[in-house]
Structures are given as structure tokens and as C-alpha cells.
């Protein structure tokens with residue numbers, strides 16, 4: 736994705752109020768970030784425990800989503816899959832997040848929910864060779880990574896479309 740300034744990130748948020756945008760804490764080290772390597776900037780708000788954000792390019796512009804994590808965590812003895820990046824991890828590292836839909840629907844409490852990596856760092860996670868491809872040669876490993884990146888991009892677009900009321904996403908938790 737293209738690098739964004741702090742102001743551009745704040746402007747990108749589509750599903751929260753101005754006061755919520757003003758209260759949001761941005762990730763540190765934005766200048767040090769390798770923007771070209773990632774498809775989405777995701778982070779948890781260090782000052783608001785259950786808040787998190789995803790910012791990515793959608794329809795030719797930067798779109799930021801404010802998310803709220805469930806205040807319960809799943810057992811670390813089970814495993815679970817992030818429905819955005821498809822990483823399988825300990826269930827404690829995956830969280831249920833809800834995003835308010837835009838406009839009136841959102842103001843009336845209408846949300847989209849899904850299971851996502853608790854740290855919202857799907858973008859970096861998909862750059863790792865998946866365990867299922869570790870025994871393959873380098874070329875096949877990089878293909879497997881490309882596939883994960885493409886999958887994340889596609890599911891993220893679908894999730895955002897649902898929040899923007901463009902089209903419903905079947906991966907939603909209902």
C-alpha cells in the first residue's frame with residue numbers, strides 16, 4: 736500500500752464519529768514502516784484496550800475501519816483461524832471483532848463481525864511461508880506466500896464492502 740500520513744489515516748476512518756477519530760491512538764514508528772510490503776495497516780489502540788483499526792486501499796482510496804474486540808478470549812489450548820489472513824493459531828491469538836456499518840445502519844447498532852488475528856497484524860503474518868509449504872522448494876514457497884497475500888487482499892475488500900454497505904460478506908459472523 737502507499738504510505739499514509741497520520742492525518743490521512745485519521746481522515747480514512749469511515750465508521751466512527753469525529754470524537755472517536757480524535758481519540759484514536761496511532762501506531763508508533765509509522766515512518767519506519769515498510770508500506771510497500773503490506774496490504775493493510777492494522778493495530779490495536781494502545782490506550783483503549785478493546786479498540787483496533789484496519790486501514791487499506793479500497794476503491795482507489797484509503798479506507799479505515801474502527802473495530803471493537805470481544806472482551807472474552809478463546810482458549811489457548813484450541814486452535815482457530817483468522818478469517819482475513821487464514822492463519823491458524825492458538826485460539827487465544829484470534830479475537831472476535833465487530834465493525835459498525837457506515838451511516839444510519841451503524842448508528843442503529845448494525846455491525847459486521849468476524850474472527851481476526853488479535854493483534855490485527857495479518858499483513859505481516861501472510862508474508863511468512865505457511866507451515867503447509869515449509870517442505871517445498873523456494874519457488875513454491877514464494878507462490879504460497881503470494882497466494883496468502885492475494886487471499887488476504889480479497890477477503891479484506893469483501894469485509895470492507897460489507898461495512899460500507901456495498902455488498903454483504905458471507906464470511907461474516909452472524
Ligand SMILES: [Zn+2]
Nearest residue numbers: 817820852857
Ligand atoms: Zn489474520
